[in-house]
Amino acid sequence: MSVPHGTKRAFGKNQKPANFIDAEDRPGLAARQCATRLLGAVIEKHTSLDGLTDNTGGHPQYMALDDRDRSLVRAILGAALRNRGTIEAAIGQLIDRPLPENAVALRHLLHIAAAQILYLDVPDRAAVDLAVTAANNDPRNRRFASMVNAVLRRLSREKENLVSEASNVPAWFEESLIAAYGKEKTRAILAIQSKEPPIDLTVKGDAQEWALKLGGIALPTGSVRLGSVDGALTALPGFAEGDWWVQDTAASLPAKLFGDIRDKRVADLCAAPGGKTAQLALAGANVTALDLSANRLKRLRSNLERLELSAETVEANLSAYQPAELFDAILLDAPCSSTGTVRRHPDVPWTKTLGDIQKLAHLQAKLLDHAVTIVRPGGIVVFSNCSLDPLEGEKVANDLLAKNPAVELVPVTKDEVGDLAELITPEGFVRSTPADLRHENPALSGMDGFFAARFKRKY
């Protein structure tokens, strides 16, 4: 199939061609146009998908959609980003010369349609027709409309026979995983990252009982895991009553590393949206939850309200924060590249760079240096984040130990992480990856990538 070259506008800004179709006149068109636009924002502008699809402050095209179309857009984008390399290779097999480098709008449109044809339960015919209509509506893509039609029809006919070994993540990301974990584990991490993850809940009561009630399984770490949920999570038993909250089981580990914290003064620094604050409050601590972001603290307060748990909240930059009295214990769940959460956030490899990782590692070291000064001598500091990169985990922890004689490591033992020995490094750090916590049912396998280290301030 040949592709016309060049980027000339097919029609002026305010001139609509005869076959232009308004989104309100064609069901499903607005969702596809929105998905194409958001894919462009992720890939070209490195904008986070969470922000674009936020239900209160998302992209205007997303905000204009109803709930059904919003979830369709999220599903299409999830499939398009999780399988980006495979989709690119499939399109490549169906055209006789590469897409012009500057035809970015065309590439996004084809990817959005291909994601539906290859991965979603959407009739192929609808995906093709809506892509052709969207192409006709877009001055940059209009003259490619017949090529879009031909390529996507062929994709639909030949999808069973297309084979691809293509990587679904950018080279920098795969290379950094190989450097940290070796080729075999990287392959396992990437394979599991291309699947939708299960949903983990932290429950206030007995995990076995909740697993039974909700049709899930109880994990050795104490969380409840649901393979899938029909309909809204908020409609499940126990949500309205505040009996549980959504939290990947890996994310639940750092707050469990303090031992008995009943009535102790514990600071959760970088606390919002509050999953770990809730754990600390549930364990009986007097929690101070600090965060830089007023908006995120608002979410933390409303989460705690639903859970009927309480914490004092402080809106501040941790670097400049001085409490009136030193804390008994501190959790620093520092801002990070989130590369351990790619299963849930498939945009991360496309929106983050190695440069971001270096900058974040620098910020984490600065925040950790400060955090150990606001805990009392004898007090515990747990440092954690959801990055897979050792620069943001092991290196930050080792650097602190090398430069600060007032701090010693308190190694974590496997009984503190549900007896999952594979999560404990030789030094006594916690290190999880999506390839850990395997289950015979792949839909119940995996966990987020997380790092945690526990320190004691000696004097």
Ligand SMILES: C[S@@+](CC[C@H](N)C(=O)[O-])C[C@H]1O[C@@H](n2cnc3c(N)ncnc32)[C@H](O)[C@@H]1O
């Ligand atoms: C990884 S999130 C924390 C997640 C949270 N601990 C939880 O379990 O729900 C990192 C948080 O750090 C906050 N943050 C980033 N830089 C900060 C700073 N300098 N001081 C305080 N908070 C900061 C961000 O606003 C964000 O809410």
